[in-house]
Every structure is written in C-alpha cells, then in structure tokens.
Amino acid sequence: MESEATLDLFGSEGEGDTPAPPPPPPVEVRPKVWSxxxxxxxxxxxxxxxxxxxxxxxxxxxxxxxxxxxxxxxxxxxxxxxxxxxxxxxxxxxxxxxxxxxxxxxxxxxxxxxxxxxxxxxxxxxxxxGAEGLWRLAFEKLRAKLEGEGLLAPERKRRLPRVPACVGVVTSRDGAALHDILSVLARRAPWTRVVLRSTKVQGEGAALEIAAALEALGASGLADVIIVGRGGGSVEDLWAFNEEPVARAIAACPVFVVSAVGHEIDVTISDLVADLRAPTPSAAAEAVVPDASVVLEMLRRAPGRLGRALGAGSERRRAALEQRVRRLERTIERRFVPARQSLDTAAARLERAAHAGVDRRRSSLVALGGRLDALSPLSTLGRGYAVPRAPSGRVLRAVGDFPSGFRFHLRVADGSVAAESAGPIEREDAFG
Amino acid sequence: MADKTSGDLPLEARLRRLEEILASMESDEVPLEEALRLFEEGVVHVREAERVLASAELRVEELLASGRLRPLDVQKD
CATH class of the missing domain: 2.40.50.140 (Nucleic acid-binding proteins)
Known part of the structure; x- marks a missing residue:
C-alpha cells in the first residue's frame, strides 16, 4: 500500500499536465498507538x-x-x-x-x-x-543536642566507689570485651562480684537492647558501678554506642557508668555521657577496682597507725593517769579477752588463707599477727599499770568508787587479783 | 558494735570505717576507754578486710530478662 502511493507520487511529478487521477479510495493508515x-x-x-x-x-x-x-x-x-x-x-x-x-x-x-x-x-x-561523612554528622548533631540538655556537663559525673563490691557489665556474653573485663577483675580484685546483662552490641536493635540492659541493671540495685562496652570494630559496628537511647540510659543510670567502646581512638557518644571513658574494656575494669596490693598496703599500715595513735593518746593522758593510778583502776579484762580470742582466730584464718597460696603478696600478711600483738594495749599493763573493776565488771575510776572495805578486782598483765580498799587517803599526788 | 564489724559488711564500708577510726584516733583526744574500743574495732576491720581479700574466686552471674540471677561459667584465664 505504501509503495503504491509512492509510485503515484512519482507519476504525478513526471506528467505535469495529465489530469489527476481520481483519488484512491481512502485507506486506513493506522499507526501503532502505545498506551x-x-x-x-x-x-x-x-x-x-x-x-x-x-x-x-x-x-x-x-x-x-x-x-x-x-x-x-x-x-x-x-x-x-x-x-x-x-x-x-x-x-x-x-x-x-x-x-x-x-x-x-x-x-x-x-x-x-x-x-x-x-x-x-x-x-x-x-x-x-570525607572521613566518616554522615556518621560524623550524626555524631555531632546528637552531641550538640545532649550538650544543650546539659547531659555532658562535668558536674553531672557521679563518684566512683573506691572498692565496689559488685561490678555490673553490659556487653555481649560471647564477646572478647567480657573476657578481658573478667580477666582484669580476677587478677586485681578477685573478691568482686560481677553481674552481667548480656546484649547485642551491634546491628539492628542493639542500641535499644543496650539501653534496656542499663536500665535493668541499674534498677536491680545490685551493681555499685557499671561497665558498658564492646571490643573494637568499624564505625558501623560501634554505632549503637552513638545512638540516643544508649546515651539517655547512661545519663539516667543511678550508679557510676564507665563506657568502654572499641580501641583507644574510637570516641563515642556513650563515652561522653558516661562518668568515665575507658579506652578499652580492660582499662575500664582496671579503673573500677583498686589493685589488691594497694588495699593490702593500706591494711598493712593500719595496725601500725592504730597502735601509734593509741600510744600518743596514752602519752597525752599520762600525767592525769599517773596522779590517780593508785586509786583508779580499770577493768578491761572483759573487753580484752573476747577481743584477743577474735584476733587469734583471725590470725589463724589469715594464715590458712596465706598458706592456701592465694597470692604470694599476701603471705607477708602473716607477719601482721606478731605486730598486732606488740601493739595491743595489754602491753601497757605489762609496763606496770593495773585496772580496777567492781565484781559487777564496772570500771572504777573515782575515789568515791572505793569506800573503805570495798572489795574489787585488779586486772594486771597476766591475770586478776582480788583487792580490798582501805579507804581514801589525804594526799592525791602521792604518786610521782 | 557488732553491726559495724559483722562479717558481711562490704569491703568499701569496712575500709571507710577503718579510716574513720584512724582519723579519730589520730586527731581527737579520745578517752582511753574509747581509744581502746576503737583500736579493737579497727583490728577486727583489718582482719575481716584481709579475709575478704583472700577470697580468690571471682563470682560471675548473669542477670536474666526474668530478673533472676544465674551463675555464669566463663573462661577467665
């Protein structure tokens, strides 16, 4: 059909005078129409x-x-x-x-x-x-928001208990972070109780899980301090710790929170809100418990300090005491015998513990028993002092406590003796 | 005094009390009887604290969603 029309067209060009043939019957030229x-x-x-x-x-x-x-x-x-x-x-x-x-x-x-x-x-x-692009932008946005609410203010930081009895941990049960934390606690402070609340630490839903864990552990009242964190990873891996729910849960936590996310260089929003940022989970554990040797050192010095304080007090009181020493006696037997017994059992317990080889540092504690004996106030009696007490046990300290013929007991270094008062004497300063 | 020296006092509280005793004995003119009492109490705190330090096993538990605690057995070197 098309070629026919074209031929017609050429024909008409060639023969100008020929009267036009009648138009062909109209042909349906329907182009394809697309919807x-x-x-x-x-x-x-x-x-x-x-x-x-x-x-x-x-x-x-x-x-x-x-x-x-x-x-x-x-x-x-x-x-x-x-x-x-x-x-x-x-x-x-x-x-x-x-x-x-x-x-x-x-x-x-x-x-x-x-x-x-x-x-x-x-x-x-x-x-x-640019480096970290949108992550950095999100971080800065949230940081500005929290800062605006005052959640990053230094004065919000809680106090770290010196010797927490119980350390709470929010991390994955299967992660290296938990292992690192437990290793450090076992080495530095094996007396510590640890309560773990296991969570996802990356991926969808991790932030909400971590926030819920912080809330549960805080509300349990068990932990004196909480470590929240995970080991190192990519920006995406650590992202849960840059999310708002975690930041708010840390801020709302009733106890001191240490944030330990990744390795040294990764700073997260949770680090900023927490009371302390630790560069690694191990460092967090180091920060929350004192080293056993530090506590032991304090304990080692304590008996000496106690003894010196007692001695210094005695010196200050010496003059007054010596004026009255013939008339005033004190009974400390009742007080000291049970105390001596408890010291002896404590010493025995300590020795057993040391012999159990718990820690070689502790063996030197055995020496403490001997030092404590030397510091005991009983040695004061050994220097010639005596303490009077009524048969009832009451300490006798004034002239009026000794009516003529009154029978009482005198506690001396190696035991007690019965005594009887001959009544008050005129001169008070007979002694010295 | 029994409550101050009892065995289940947390280590933290015990050490704090020990420091209180030391501070009080070192600074105040406490009467002899009181000084002796403090001395005894201090000695008990030292002993008890040492006993606590001697416990070698870290106790690890897991706080479950139910609120219950379950002992957790983990490798810790």
Missing part, C-alpha cells in the same frame, strides 16, 4: 537492562523523609538535577539525613517511576564526602 503504561514500562525496561548500578556524585537538594520512612531527594550539579529515592529499608541504615547542599555520592540503579514517568535513581547507599 502510556506500555511506553513507561518499555522505557523502564530499557533503562534497567542497559545501565548497571552506579555511583553518582552530587549535591543534595530537598531531602524529605516520608512517614513510611522513604526518603526523596534530588542530586544536582551546576547544570542538571536527578531525582532519587531511598526506600525505608535502606534509609533506616543511615546514621542521619544529609543536610541541604551536602556533597554526597549515591549508589543505586536507574529506573523509571511508571506512575509519573519520572526517571530516577533508586539509592541503596548514600555516603557523604
């Missing part, structure tokens, strides 16, 4: 089959997030703009939304949105230029 849907589907197919997923760099324009969590935005340079969409599933992985005009690179596939005929980039990943 809009067909066209869009076809172009979409072309686009999707001929362009591999790719990275596109540009400036963010008009980023919006729908209620369903999908993000719509434009990417532009000086001359052109490209529509982009990032669906909720991927958008949920973003640490934060990029800001207007931010330079980003987007990875995704080109497609056509058939309903509107717009072609667009379906974004799978959005990364800001």
């Amino acid at each position: 809009v849907s067909q066209v869009n589907r076809a172009v979409r197919g072309l686009l999707e089959s001929s362009v591999d997923p790719l990275w596109v760099g540009g400036e963010v324009a008009g980023w919006t997030r729908s209620r369903a969590g999908h993000c719509y935005f434009g990417l532009k340079d000086e001359r052109a703009q490209l529509r982009c969409v990032m669906f909720g599933r991927e958008a949920a992985q973003l640490p934060t939304d990029p800001e207007e005009g931010m330079q980003v690179r987007v990875f995704g596939e080109l497609t056509l949105y058939e309903a509107k005929g717009d072609y667009q980039l379906v974004a799978r990943r959005v990364e800001a230029e």
Whole structure:
C-alpha cells in the first residue's frame, strides 16, 4: 500500500499536465498507538537492562523523609538535577539525613517511576564526602543536642566507689570485651562480684537492647558501678554506642557508668555521657577496682597507725593517769579477752588463707599477727599499770568508787587479783 | 558494735570505717576507754578486710530478662 502511493507520487511529478487521477479510495493508515503504561514500562525496561548500578556524585537538594520512612531527594550539579529515592529499608541504615547542599555520592540503579514517568535513581547507599561523612554528622548533631540538655556537663559525673563490691557489665556474653573485663577483675580484685546483662552490641536493635540492659541493671540495685562496652570494630559496628537511647540510659543510670567502646581512638557518644571513658574494656575494669596490693598496703599500715595513735593518746593522758593510778583502776579484762580470742582466730584464718597460696603478696600478711600483738594495749599493763573493776565488771575510776572495805578486782598483765580498799587517803599526788 | 564489724559488711564500708577510726584516733583526744574500743574495732576491720581479700574466686552471674540471677561459667584465664 505504501509503495503504491509512492509510485503515484512519482507519476504525478513526471506528467505535469495529465489530469489527476481520481483519488484512491481512502485507506486506513493506522499507526501503532502505545498506551502510556506500555511506553513507561518499555522505557523502564530499557533503562534497567542497559545501565548497571552506579555511583553518582552530587549535591543534595530537598531531602524529605516520608512517614513510611522513604526518603526523596534530588542530586544536582551546576547544570542538571536527578531525582532519587531511598526506600525505608535502606534509609533506616543511615546514621542521619544529609543536610541541604551536602556533597554526597549515591549508589543505586536507574529506573523509571511508571506512575509519573519520572526517571530516577533508586539509592541503596548514600555516603557523604570525607572521613566518616554522615556518621560524623550524626555524631555531632546528637552531641550538640545532649550538650544543650546539659547531659555532658562535668558536674553531672557521679563518684566512683573506691572498692565496689559488685561490678555490673553490659556487653555481649560471647564477646572478647567480657573476657578481658573478667580477666582484669580476677587478677586485681578477685573478691568482686560481677553481674552481667548480656546484649547485642551491634546491628539492628542493639542500641535499644543496650539501653534496656542499663536500665535493668541499674534498677536491680545490685551493681555499685557499671561497665558498658564492646571490643573494637568499624564505625558501623560501634554505632549503637552513638545512638540516643544508649546515651539517655547512661545519663539516667543511678550508679557510676564507665563506657568502654572499641580501641583507644574510637570516641563515642556513650563515652561522653558516661562518668568515665575507658579506652578499652580492660582499662575500664582496671579503673573500677583498686589493685589488691594497694588495699593490702593500706591494711598493712593500719595496725601500725592504730597502735601509734593509741600510744600518743596514752602519752597525752599520762600525767592525769599517773596522779590517780593508785586509786583508779580499770577493768578491761572483759573487753580484752573476747577481743584477743577474735584476733587469734583471725590470725589463724589469715594464715590458712596465706598458706592456701592465694597470692604470694599476701603471705607477708602473716607477719601482721606478731605486730598486732606488740601493739595491743595489754602491753601497757605489762609496763606496770593495773585496772580496777567492781565484781559487777564496772570500771572504777573515782575515789568515791572505793569506800573503805570495798572489795574489787585488779586486772594486771597476766591475770586478776582480788583487792580490798582501805579507804581514801589525804594526799592525791602521792604518786610521782 | 557488732553491726559495724559483722562479717558481711562490704569491703568499701569496712575500709571507710577503718579510716574513720584512724582519723579519730589520730586527731581527737579520745578517752582511753574509747581509744581502746576503737583500736579493737579497727583490728577486727583489718582482719575481716584481709579475709575478704583472700577470697580468690571471682563470682560471675548473669542477670536474666526474668530478673533472676544465674551463675555464669566463663573462661577467665
């Protein structure tokens, strides 16, 4: 049909004068008509089959997030703009939304949105230029927010108990962090009780789990201090510790919280909110308990200090005591015999513990028993003092306590003797 | 005095009490009888604290979601 018409056309050119033949009967020339849907589907197919997923760099324009969590935005340079969409599933992985005009690179596939005929980039990943990009932005945003609420203020920091009886730990039961913490506690402070609340420390839902664990452990009232953390990892791995729920749970915790996330260089939001930031889980454990040797050193010095204090007090009281020593006596037997017994049992217990080879440092404690004996106030009696007491046990200290003929007991260094008062004498300063 | 020296007093409290005793004995003119009492109490605290330090096994428990505690057996070198 087409060729016929063309021939006619040439014919008419060649023979100008020939009267035109009657027009051919009208022929239905019906071009193929596509529906809009067909066209869009076809172009979409072309686009999707001929362009591999790719990275596109540009400036963010008009980023919006729908209620369903999908993000719509434009990417532009000086001359052109490209529509982009990032669906909720991927958008949920973003640490934060990029800001207007931010330079980003987007990875995704080109497609056509058939309903509107717009072609667009379906974004799978959005990364800001520069180290850590969006992560850094999210970090700074949250830090500014918490700072604005005063949650990072130094005066909010709680006091670290010197010798916590119970250390709470929030981390994964299976992680290296728990192992490191327990090793240090076992070495430095084996008397400590440890209560673990195991959580996910990365991935979806980790932040909420960590926050709930902090709350539960804090509310249990068991822990005197809590270590929250995990071992090192990528920015993404550590991200839970940069999320708001964890920050708020740390701030609300009733006890001292040490944050120990990753290795030395990683600073997280939880580090900033916590009462103490430890560079590693091991360091956190070191920070919360004193070394056994430090406590032992204090204990070793204590008997000496006690004894010296007692001696100094005795010197100050010497004059007054000596004036009255013939009339005033004190009974300390009742007080001392049980005390001596408990010292002896304690010494025996201590010796057993030392012999058990618990720690070679502790063996020197055995020497303490001997030193304590030397410091005992009983040695004062050995110097010639005696203490009077009534048969009832009451200490006798004034002239009026000794009516003539009154029978009482005198406690001396190696025992007690019965005595009887001959009544008060005139001169008080008979002694010395 | 029994409550101050009893065996289940936390180590922290015991050490704090010991320091109180030392500070009081070293600074105040406490009467002899009181000084002797403090001395005795201090000695008991020293003994008890040492006893606590001598316990060699770290006790590790897990706080479960139910609120119950379960002993946790872990490798700790």
